[in-house]
Amino acid sequence: MKPAPGVPVVGGKSRAGFRLMPIRGERIFGSFGVLRRAGVGAMSKPLHEIRDPIHNFIRLETPERKVLDSRPFQRLRHVHQLAMAYLLYPGATHRRFEHSLGVMELAGRVFDVVTNPNYSDHEVARNLLRSYQSDFGYWRRVVRLAALCHDIGHLPFSHAAEKELLPEGWDHERITDDLLRSDEMTRLFKDIKVNPDDVAKLALGPKKFGPKKHREATFDPWEAILSEIIVGDAFGVDRIDYLLRDSYHAGVSYGRFDHFRLIDTLRILPKPGSDEPALGIESGGVHAAEALLLARYFMYSQVYFHHTRRIYDIHLTEFLKRWLPGGKFATDIESHLRMTDNEVLAEMRAAAEDPAHRGHEPARRIARREHFRLLYQRNPDDQGVNLKSAEMIHAHAASRFGAESVRSFRYTETSNPIEFPVLMPDGRTGSSLNTSEVLRRIPVVSVEYVFIDPAKRADAEKWLGGNRAELIRTPEGAEK
Amino acid sequence: MKQAERQAVLLSLIARLRERGSWCGETHIQKDTFFLQEGCDVPVEFNYIMYKHGPYSFDLNDELTAMRADGLLTVVPAEPYGAHLYPSEMAPTFLARFRNTVGRHAAAVERVARHMATKNVKELERSATALYVLRSQPAATTDVLAAEINRLKPHMSIAEATVALAEVRQFIDLAQSPA
Numbered sequence: 001m002k003p004a005p006g007v008p009v010v011g012g013k014s015r016a017g018f019r020l021m022p023i024r025g026e027r028i029f030g031s032f033g034v035l036r037r038a039g040v041g042a043m044s045k046p047l048h049e050i051r052d053p054i055h056n057f058i059r060l061e062t063p064e065r066k067v068l069d070s071r072p073f074q075r076l077r078h079v080h081q082l083a084m085a086y087l088l089y090p091g092a093t094h095r096r097f098e099h100s101l102g103v104m105e106l107a108g109r110v111f112d113v114v115t116n117p118n119y120s121d122h123e124v125a126r127n128l129l130r131s132y133q134s135d136f137g138y139w140r141r142v143v144r145l146a147a148l149c150h151d152i153g154h155l156p157f158s159h160a161a162e163k164e165l166l167p168e169g170w171d172h173e174r175i176t177d178d179l180l181r182s183d184e185m186t187r188l189f190k191d192i193k194v195n196p197d198d199v200a201k202l203a204l205g206p207k208k209f210g211p212k213k214h215r216e217a218t219f220d221p222w223e224a225i226l227s228e229i230i231v232g233d234a235f236g237v238d239r240i241d242y243l244l245r246d247s248y249h250a251g252v253s254y255g256r257f258d259h260f261r262l263i264d265t266l267r268i269l270p271k272p273g274s275d276e277p278a279l280g281i282e283s284g285g286v287h288a289a290e291a292l293l294l295a296r297y298f299m300y301s302q303v304y305f306h307h308t309r310r311i312y313d314i315h316l317t318e319f320l321k322r323w324l325p326g327g328k329f330a331t332d333i334e335s336h337l338r339m340t341d342n343e344v345l346a347e348m349r350a351a352a353e354d355p356a357h358r359g360h361e362p363a364r365r366i367a368r369r370e371h372f373r374l375l376y377q378r379n380p381d382d383q384g385v386n387l388k389s390a391e392m393i394h395a396h397a398a399s400r401f402g403a404e405s406v407r408s409f410r411y412t413e414t415s416n417p418i419e420f421p422v423l424m425p426d427g428r429t430g431s432s433l434n435t436s437e438v439l440r441r442i443p444v445v446s447v448e449y450v451f452i453d454p455a456k457r458a459d460a461e462k463w464l465g466g467n468r469a470e471l472i473r474t475p476e477g478a479e480k
Numbered sequence: 481m482k483q484a485e486r487q488a489v490l491l492s493l494i495a496r497l498r499e500r501g502s503w504c505g506e507t508h509i510q511k512d513t514f515f516l517q518e519g520c521d522v523p524v525e526f527n528y529i530m531y532k533h534g535p536y537s538f539d540l541n542d543e544l545t546a547m548r549a550d551g552l553l554t555v556v557p558a559e560p561y562g563a564h565l566y567p568s569e570m571a572p573t574f575l576a577r578f579r580n581t582v583g584r585h586a587a588a589v590e591r592v593a594r595h596m597a598t599k600n601v602k603e604l605e606r607s608a609t610a611l612y613v614l615r616s617q618p619a620a621t622t623d624v625l626a627a628e629i630n631r632l633k634p635h636m637s638i639a640e641a642t643v644a645l646a647e648v649r650q651f652i653d654l655a656q657s658p659a
Contacts, residue, residue, distance in 0.1 A: 207538040218530040272562025274601045276533040387550050412549045414542040419563045433557035444549035
């Protein structure tokens, strides 16, 4: 007999892919092993454990596993965490699925540390925690579920092409919000006695939950701290997990830092110059925090915004614009759940072999490594002459070689959280910038690239070499 | 308003705040920009939400980061208020390109700087929250607005909220009257 959706079968596989073995009182850990007692259905066991290369074990309770088994979450098995970064870093084939599990694991750990009465040294923390301590069990579950679900709205290939491929006013956070309020998820949350609004609020955080869809939304200090645990700029566990996980899979070591020490020293403290509660750190954890922010800087500048990775994203976007109906992804829930990297990759492979396919050209560039090549990148010398030097080079190159032969990419970090509260050994609190010379010197990541068709690369490089100083001096930007 | 023009207005605000004695931390810039936008109708177009201690704009936080990346702002650590944000050495050259934009909003910038520069964090929160509530419910009575402020920020009494509302109304009236 076919089991009901979500109900595991002893000796077989659940919808989540868990291998469930009838073991008598033993723990069994496969790649997705489940801890259970003999003679008891796995879902009745309160704790499940999943092997993970970053955190060793990810533990989840049965209600959380119901969410894990849901369609929106299972879809993340088919969405690459780093889009097509695997074309540069062949090991970077990991998915949003395991990242989300890692974020949930870390969110629980951080919640336990910052709500521990023994670590609530500061009055700001004590005042905040006093009001909510009777509900810690509920909020711990909400934080973990929000962490688990924070990425379910991601499009195929994650961030690669989000802005251009969604209708105006949409982003993946808005799709996440819709999914969390869908019939399937609402039923699940009701079953496990969790308010979907609370999950959505913490999963999206004030930056995305407020302005995009709920303009009148307010975040009280408790909600703000809990969402900071997940999506906070400085110590959000989303960031902690992706830096560790992405560097592990990409095979680069500079994304690593002592996250155990970091998490153990996190505290709720007053923001420098204010009594506004924020996630801060005990002075003993400052070096771990420095390492985290340096790791972030290196990963952003050397992996996430590596120029070759960005040009693959540009070609991928071009392919999707030509292939998708109307050049956009559909935003309704069913269409979203059906569309993953798998569907895109299958179509792209076919397009690369078929000159009649409207996405043939960008698909071929990706499949055969015929991507555009780097012609120019932003640098401090040229910035000193003209802040818009890359825009100037792009405009001149497009005019000389044709717009179809030139591409550009620009990114400036949207947050650079070098300041956070620090608890000193004598009980005072202060700013991290007064504690750490290193933090003061971490630059804001800002990259700009101009790319050229490989067929015109030699000519373009010669042209740029002879005219660079003159090209970037062209007046721009000033008001008319 | 284009991004570069918006950055020029922000730079001019920060410079005036500094001249008038503000420590120019992010909290100050956040609340003062909110006054510039909502109290003086300068179209810098930042989304604000009601956050931990009053209106806060993540867009503005992003913009300030971008200005640091472009070398227009410098972070200077200081006790007890945390980091100061000051116009960098490059700022005057940049501002010179946007003389018209800066000139167009100079009176509003001056008004905000004069009104806000010496306020402490509690006063900033009180004033900015009052302005937020007033803008959200323009037709409501003072009693209703004061109750709403107290609901959003329970540590602010009805009496404090009422005083803050009167002060904000006076600021708006002055901002709308001919210079």
